[in-house]
Amino acid sequence: MQDSFYLTETPRSEAAVFGRKSIPAIEFDPDVSRGLCARGNYCQELISHKDRVFRAKIGTSFFSANKVARELSEAMLSGSCKRVAILLDGSLTLEETEKALALADKLGTKLVAPLPAEDMAIAPFKNKFSFDAISKATTNVVVGDAFTLCPTIARLLHDARSLGRRNTMVAIDTVPGRTGWFAHPELIAPVGKVPMLLDAISSIISGGSIDELPLSELGVNAGDLSWAVDAIKSASGNGNIIFTPGWHFVDPFAVAAAAQRLAEIANIGFAAIPIATNSRGIYRLLAAAKCDIAGTYAAIRSGEIDALLAFDCDPTEALPGIEIPKIFGLTGQLHTTGYDIATHFIPSTYLFEKKGRILGTEEDIIKLDQNSVGLEISGAGAIIDSIFGGVIPVSPDLELMVAEPIEVGSGPVANSGIPKGDIIAFGHGNVLHHGDGRYTRRMDFPFLRAQLDLTAAELPKSLAEKLGLVEGDKIKITGYHGEAVLDVKIAEWLSDGTILVPMHNPVARGLFDWGKSPVLGPVAVKIKKA
Amino acid sequence: MPPGSLFMEATQVKIEKRRVIIDLDRCIGCSSCRVACSRTHQMDLNLNQAIAEPVAAFPAHCRHCENPACAAACPKDAIVKGDDGIVRRFTFKCIGCLSCAVACPFGAIDISHLRNVIAKCDLCYQRLDEGLEPACVTTCVSGALSFEDPGDVIEGNLSGARSKAKPGLRRW
Numbered sequence: 001m002q003d004s005f006y007l008t009e010t011p012r013s014e015a016a017v018f019g020r021k022s023i024p025a026i027e028f029d030p031d032v033s034r035g036l037c038a039r040g041n042y043c044q045e046l047i048s049h050k051d052r053v054f055r056a057k058i059g060t061s062f063f064s065a066n067k068v069a070r071e072l073s074e075a076m077l078s079g080s081c082k083r084v085a086i087l088l089d090g091s092l093t094l095e096e097t098e099k100a101l102a103l104a105d106k107l108g109t110k111l112v113a114p115l116p117a118e119d120m121a122i123a124p125f126k127n128k129f130s131f132d133a134i135s136k137a138t139t140n141v142v143v144g145d146a147f148t149l150c151p152t153i154a155r156l157l158h159d160a161r162s163l164g165r166r167n168t169m170v171a172i173d174t175v176p177g178r179t180g181w182f183a184h185p186e187l188i189a190p191v192g193k194v195p196m197l198l199d200a201i202s203s204i205i206s207g208g209s210i211d212e213l214p215l216s217e218l219g220v221n222a223g224d225l226s227w228a229v230d231a232i233k234s235a236s237g238n239g240n241i242i243f244t245p246g247w248h249f250v251d252p253f254a255v256a257a258a259a260q261r262l263a264e265i266a267n268i269g270f271a272a273i274p275i276a277t278n279s280r281g282i283y284r285l286l287a288a289a290k291c292d293i294a295g296t297y298a299a300i301r302s303g304e305i306d307a308l309l310a311f312d313c314d315p316t317e318a319l320p321g322i323e324i325p326k327i328f329g330l331t332g333q334l335h336t337t338g339y340d341i342a343t344h345f346i347p348s349t350y351l352f353e354k355k356g357r358i359l360g361t362e363e364d365i366i367k368l369d370q371n372s373v374g375l376e377i378s379g380a381g382a383i384i385d386s387i388f389g390g391v392i393p394v395s396p397d398l399e400l401m402v403a404e405p406i407e408v409g410s411g412p413v414a415n416s417g418i419p420k421g422d423i424i425a426f427g428h429g430n431v432l433h434h435g436d437g438r439y440t441r442r443m444d445f446p447f448l449r450a451q452l453d454l455t456a457a458e459l460p461k462s463l464a465e466k467l468g469l470v471e472g473d474k475i476k477i478t479g480y481h482g483e484a485v486l487d488v489k490i491a492e493w494l495s496d497g498t499i500l501v502p503m504h505n506p507v508a509r510g511l512f513d514w515g516k517s518p519v520l521g522p523v524a525v526k527i528k529k530a
Numbered sequence: 531m532p533p534g535s536l537f538m539e540a541t542q543v544k545i546e547k548r549r550v551i552i553d554l555d556r557c558i559g560c561s562s563c564r565v566a567c568s569r570t571h572q573m574d575l576n577l578n579q580a581i582a583e584p585v586a587a588f589p590a591h592c593r594h595c596e597n598p599a600c601a602a603a604c605p606k607d608a609i610v611k612g613d614d615g616i617v618r619r620f621t622f623k624c625i626g627c628l629s630c631a632v633a634c635p636f637g638a639i640d641i642s643h644l645r646n647v648i649a650k651c652d653l654c655y656q657r658l659d660e661g662l663e664p665a666c667v668t669t670c671v672s673g674a675l676s677f678e679d680p681g682d683v684i685e686g687n688l689s690g691a692r693s694k695a696k697p698g699l700r701r702w
Binding site for chain 2: 147151154155158159161178182
């Protein structure tokens with residue numbers, strides 16, 4: 001959610017109602033002293049990072065980018081390469097996506113998918129909101145932990161809370177999160193029940209009675225629920241429901257659909273916010289081209305492909321544990337894990353160094369007109385042209401092609417349910433995303449790096465007592481997808497039957513189904529003392 | 531010689547009344563401010579993190595006190611309050627004894643060493659000279675940090691902070 005923000009020097013007290021303009025801008029000039037990304041990262045840091053790569057290579061030998069592209073093309077078009085999968089980073093432009101689709105056609109594959117996979121959960125939905133409206137809303141309803149997944153929006157939500165010094169935020173989640181901390185009320189529904197809770201709120205707003213609802217099943221009390229309903233009702237015409245997908249929901253597609261229904265019934269705005277800037281635009285182009293998105297993840301996971309092309313995203317970090325095929329072409333900007341493994345690597349540019357169009361979060365088309373400063377490297381679009389063997393024309397109707405989402409029903413990928421009686425493990429995010437942090441926040445700050453050492457699973461006190469565990473003990477957590485041995489940390493606020501594990505810890509991430517899911521949902525696990 | 535004239539002429543001194551103010555009702559603990567601090571100070575991290583277990587983590591900025599206890603406690607005069615009001619640490623003089631960290635009533639000085647000297651916020655005075663705000667303030671994604679005269683803040687700029695927070699504190 002980093003599209004189109006503007007720089008302002010307005011003091012916060014006056015900026016409180018300025019919405020998106022109160023957010024620090026992405027700046028592109030490496031000579032300016034204030035090149036701050038809206039997400040809190042440093043684009044300047046990324047532009048001039050010591051690990052930025054500028055040379056193309058095949059294996060461990062350096063060649064020109066054109067030669068590597070030619071070799072890659074020849075390798076993929078050879079008879080031995082029958083099944084090719086393509087991954088596109090959510091920061092590619094619409095033009096680059098269309099070029100990638102043309103390349104996929106030439107290679108005879110429909111296995112094309114975007115990364116990060118989490119964004120898939122909201123891609124089929126159409127937003128109807130504005131950032132300014134969030135900051136001025138009477139009530140904002142946040143479903144999921146928006147402050148963790150999308151920190152930029154925190155400022156807008158805080159602005160709304162500050163107006164008139166009222167609290168104006170309702171949070172709905174399955175575990176207490178960073179966002180819920182600031183919300184009144186915070187509704188914590190049992191795992192898998194969030195769509196039901198949202199529909200219950202819709203039914204009350206439509207004239208139903210709280211007394212008729214199975215409140216114990218929904219995990220909320222009548223007081224909090226009626227408070228939330230009143231807050232949403234009072235916001236008719238001036239409220240929003242904001243959904244950020246994440247690892248807290250069994251079926252985020254169902255959650256997003258229920259949130260959209262509530263928005264329509266309550267006459268408030270609806271915003272489904274992705275992690276990567278252009279994920280929704282890319283998804284719509286892929287869906288229109290009838291790409292097998294879910295099949296792509298599955299094929300990569302199972303190692304059933306002969307070649308993998310990843311444009312500006314590193315699947316070895318975003319989808320850890322995948323099997324690397326004999327041909328692995330990668331474009332990127334930094335020396336990530338994939339750089340060492342790739343058979344063919346070509347350096348490319350960041351989104352903020354590109355020209356082109358992206359689909360903004362407000363459903364608007366944003367034109368990028370940034371030129372990479374002094375770089376001798378090309379963006380992914382030109383690289384795709386080189387691999388294709390000629391300049392691929394771009395449709396003039398791109399904007400129309402992404403104007404409407406493609407309906408996918410309950411979602412392209414089935415989610416596994418949580419068996420009754422098991423303990424439910426949630427992923428616990430931290431400031432380092434995707435593996436060791438190199439994928440999205442590659443910084444060598446010791447205090448951030450230290451978080452990689454997070455090795456503790458958080459358990460509710462009741463569960464720890466039941467298992468005879470104290471802080472510092474080690475437990476073995478076993479799930480369908482893998483197992484991990486972690487330290488015990490007691491978290492009194494956690495609900496019975498749930499544990500939190502550090503999702504991005506290399507040891508713990510094996511518990512989650514990275515390959516199958518576009519959605520890193522909670523998983524059922526068993527625990528015993530190690 | 532008054533301590534302040536070590537680094538600037540008396541005629542050039544502009545008293546800096548503004549301080550970094552944190553609105554706890556907005557801080558989401560994302561650490562962007564600490565990243566900005568580290569980046570601005572050539573990877574030195576001068577901004578300590580306060581942790582209120584198990585509630586929250588937020589930056590603990592130096593208040594640049596009127597009568598800084600850290601400076602009084604320093605046996606080598608390595609911490610000096612300048613005529614401009616900014617309390618600075620002089621790397622060449624600091625022996626890393628941590629007396630200042632113990633003396634600071636706000637926990638703004640980390641007890642861990644930074645290249646054998648203490649780490650201390652200098653209010654990004656070079657950025658101030660350029661008319662910019664401290665890096666932590668400009669990078670704050672939630673609008674929790676502001677750079678204001680504390681006197682103005684008392685006039686009512688903050689949103690009520692924790693007095694309106696709910697009971698049952700929980701957050702990671």
